[in-house]
Amino acid sequence: MTLTQLDYIVAVDTYRHFATAAEACHVTQPTLSMQIQKLEDELGILVFDRSKQPVVPTETGQTVLAQARDVLRAARRIPEIVSESKEDFRGDFRIGIIPTLAPYLLPYFIGEFVGKYPAVSVHIQELVTEHVVEKLRNGLIDVGLVVTPLEENGITEIPLFQEPFVAYAADSNPLLDKTAVSSSDLLSDGLWLLTEGHCFRTQVMNLCGADRHSNGKTTLRYETGSLETLIKLIDRQDGFTLLPFLATLDMDATRQARLRPFDAPAPVREVSIVTHRSFLKRQLINALKQEIMAHLPPEIIGVTKGGRVASVR
Structure with missing residues (x-):
């Protein structure tokens, strides 16, 4: 053998x-x-x-x-x-990251990470959580950036930070009459969601109670595959959705005016590094964690260090 x-x-x-x-x-x-x-x-x-x-x-x-x-x-x-004993960082490093994190988190750290470790060849794939776990088990990626807890046997979770949810509504939506929203405000008709397979969809449905009905109509109005599509649809139509905080930081003033925070305790999602239990490239994974934490926006750091929050699964 x-x-x-x-x-x-x-x-x-x-x-x-x-x-x-x-x-x-x-x-x-x-x-x-x-x-x-x-x-x-x-x-x-x-x-x-x-x-x-x-x-x-x-x-x-x-x-x-x-x-x-x-x-x-x-x-x-x-x-x-x-x-590792020689502090020699080199070789392939394969990262899987969920689509609701990739365009909003990667720009904060990936350039610095690649620049600091030029002998490391970084390969990044956007994958839904199910496929991140599958590829970790099969050794096709080294590490995942996902929302936890997963409670998957054989998968190690390394929490990074907590990211708040915010509401985003069309100009004509009653949610914009409020300075802050609560989960009960989200039971009205007009909720726009990501398609099935995205963990963010499940978290939003759990928070909004999207299986419930209001005025005889389902709260589910439309499904799409990207947060940016949701935002553009709401800009031109009606309704509302929830967004992860990082997705709002580059918005212009017009879109910022359509955002509403939550009353305390604000709902958050936990973002973590995940690996196989017998994971390799430990120093690289630790370096990745350090680089992410060093470049987080201060608003995220504040939420992670404390405050009244409620984790959404």
């Missing part, structure tokens, strides 16, 4: 296709298939059921694959220990 063979079976499990796995491993498909066959012969079991498409692990294969991933993580940790 070799680490290369373990790499190959993990690749097939990840891509569920022998040709794609071979391409990802930079070998020919016959080479990959032969090495997997040798491993199966040595173990006396079938790791994969090749009769199904896409290919799937056998029941015993699933257990073998879980152990293979742990072995590979442990093996990759050894050179990282050496690099």
Whole structure:
């Protein structure tokens, strides 16, 4: 049994296709298939059921694959220990970040992070939370920036800061008659939401009670895939939505006038770094945390350090 063979079976499990796995491993498909066959012969079991498409692990294969991933993580940790002892930051660093954070948080720190560690090749993907967790488990990314708690087995959460929610309403909406809003003010018709799959959608629905009805009409009016689309729709139509605070900082004066804070305790979401429990690149992850915290807007730092807030899940 070799680490290369373990790499190959993990690749097939990840891509569920022998040709794609071979391409990802930079070998020919016959080479990959032969090495997997040798491993199966040595173990006396079938790791994969090749009769199904896409290919799937056998029941015993699933257990073998879980152990293979742990072995590979442990093996990759050894050179990282050496690099950390030399304070030598280099190599690939793969980050997954949810879409409701990416355009608003990344600009604050990513330039400084890349400039400080020029030997590190940073790869960033926008992913919904479910896919961040999946890619962490499969070793396809090193770290995620998401909203927590996730309560996922095998996933480590490193809280960073708390981000308040604010209401954003059209000029004609009654919410703008208030200096601050409460959750009961959000039960009226006209709520605009992100599409399913976005954790921010779930948090907004939990806060607004979007499964409830007002005047016989559902509070759900429309769904879209980006916060910027929500904002533009409200600018030109009617209704309201909730936004994370970071999404409001670059707004012009006209849009700022359409924002309303919440009464205390203000609802917030917890933003965290998440890793696999046996995560690698520990010094890089710690450096990432330090860089994010060093460049947060002062308004966010104030909320994180104290104040009357209520976490929304």
